[in-house]
Amino acid sequence: MTEDDVPTPVGALRRIAFLLERGRADTYKVRAFRGAASAILPLPQEELEAAAAAGTLTDLPGVGASTAKVIAQALAGQVPTRLLELEEEYGDPLTAGGAGMTLRGALRGDLHTHSDWSDGGSPIEEMAMTAIELGHDYLVLTDHSPRLKVARGLSAERLARQLDVVAAVNEHLAAAGADGFRLLRGIEVDILDDGGLDQTEEMLGRLDVRVASVHSKLAMEPDAMTRRMVAAVRNPFTNVLGHCTGRLVKGNRGTRPQSRFDARAVFEACAENDVAVEINARPERRDPPTDLLGLAGDIGCLFSIDSDAHAPGQLDFQVLGCERAEEAGIDPDRIVNTWPRERLLEWAKP
Ligand SMILES: [Zn+2]
Ligand SMILES: [Zn+2]
Secondary structure, eight states: OOGGGOOOHHHHHHHHHHHHHHTTOOHHHHHHHHHHHHHHTTSOHHHHHHHHHHTOGGGSTTOOHHHHHHHHHHHTTSOOHHHHHHHHHHOSOSSGGGTTHHHHHHOOEEEEEOOTTTTOSSOHHHHHHHHHHTTOSEEEEOOBOTTOGGGTOOOHHHHHHHHHHHHHHHHHHHHTTOTTOEEEEEEEEEBOTTSOBSSOHHHHHTOSEEEEEOOSOTTOOHHHHHHHHHHHHHSTTOOEEOSTTOOBOSSTTOOBOOOOOOHHHHHHHHHHTTOEEEEEOOTTTOBSOHHHHHHHHHHTOEEEEEOOBSSGGGGGGHHHHHHHHHHTTOOGGGBGGGSOHHHHHHHHOO
C-alpha cells in the first residue's frame, strides 16, 4: 500500500475490521472499527474534517481514541498506521502461490454465512456489502435454527422477520445501483437426532437455500448417525450437507474428532438426492477430511464451497476451500457456487 491509495476514513475502518476478521480476531476487537465506520458513514465530509481539526472526533458517538486516530490520519491524506500494521500482519494471501485462486475466480457466491441475528458478529447489510466488494453475485444468509440456543438460533417468528429485512436490504441495494447482486434467504438448519430438520416446513419452504448440519450428539453411534444423516439428506428441503464430520482441527475452541458414520452411504444419498456436500472452508474445520472429499468426488456428488463466515472478513476463507477442491481434482461444474444464480435457485427448489 502506498501514499497513492489512501483510503477514505470509512474505507480504512472497514478494511481494518476485514483484516482482523480474516485473521480470526475476536469480535470484540473488531466491533470498535465496524461501529465507528457505520457511525461516521452518514456524516458530511466537512463535519468530519471540522471535528478532526478541532480535535473533537472522539465526541462523535461510536468514535473512540483508536478509531479517531485512524479517521484523522485518513483525512490528513496518510494511510493510517493501524492499517499499515494490519496489512503487514494479515494482508497476505490466505493460500500460497495462488493455489485455489482460479477456482475462486469462478465462484459466484457463498451458500453458508451468519449475521448477528444468530452467532455472527456483524449486521446483515454489512455481510452483503462485503460480499459485493468481494465480487459475489449473491450471498446466502444462513443463520442458525431454534434448537441451537447457544448460537441464538432463530425461531420461526424471528426467521420470518429476518426475511423482511433481507427483502429490504435487496431493495436498498438495487436502488443504490448494486442490482446485479442478491442476498438470498437461507438457513443453517440443525439435523435433529432422528434426522428431521429443526424448522417448520412452512418457513423452510419460504427460503431459497437450506444448509443442514449436525451440531449435537456428534459422538452418536455410527449406525444411528448414518441413519440420521441419510434421513436429513433425503428430506426434500435439504440442499447442502454442512460440515459433515463436525471435526475441529485447530483453533480457540480446541479440537474435536470427526463423527463416525458410513460415509459411502451418506454420500450416495447426497448424489441420489442432488444434495451438495459442503467443503467447509473454515481453517479450524477443513471438513470433509481429504479421504472423504475424495470419496464424495468418486461417488459423483455435487459440492458447495462455503466460508461459513461469522464476520465479513471471514468471507475470504472461501479460497481455502477452493485450494482443497483443486487438490482433490473436483470438476468445477460439480461445484454449485460456479453456477449462474438462476441455475442455483432452480436446483435448490424443493
Ligand atoms: Zn454449523
Ligand atoms: Zn455455520
